Amino acid sequence: MSGEYPMYPNKLNSPYLDRFSAAAAQRYEALGIERDDPDRPVKIAVLNSEAFGAPVVLFCYLDRTMGPGQWGDAGMYLQTVMLLLRAEGLHSCPQVMWTMYRETVSRTVKADDELVLFCGISVGFEREGVPRLRTGRADMTETVSFIGV
Secondary structure, three states: OOOOOOOOOOOOOOOHHHHHHHHHHHHHHHOOOOOOOOOHHHHHHHHHHOHHHOOEEEEEEEEOOOOHHHHHHHHHHHHHHHHHHHHOOOEEEEEHHHHHHHHHHHHHHOOOOOEEEEEEEEEEOOOOOOOOOOOOOOOHHHHOOOOOO
16 A cells, blocks of 8 residues: 655655654554554554544645645645644644545545645544653754854
8 A cells, every 4th residue: 555655755864764763652652552562553553544533634635736845835734724723722633644545535525636635634622631742852953053143
């Protein structure tokens, strides 16, 4: 099964691979899925396909003729949507994995073939009593360069 586009580069180098691995380990451990669990891939797929229990999934499509600039615009637009949802007391989770089910999703939402499924965003209220997950972040000095300061 393959998605509309590669979710990750073929060769993800350090420090990105290290950060990705650490965040994934934290995320799935918080969900009760241990790294050495032989059923880990299936459990992760089930959680994702059930939108982590969210009652709503928004799907974002782009015209297939759009390039990297418009894909970046779409990401910024979706971040704004997610911030607006938060302002209304809702939580959301962007999920690129929906692109692996692009044919089923497109049939369901009746999307034209000229559109590419960019991602889905699960939306719902925070589940009470579930510990909040905060994955580690790279220090700002590793990711931002200030010029003239």
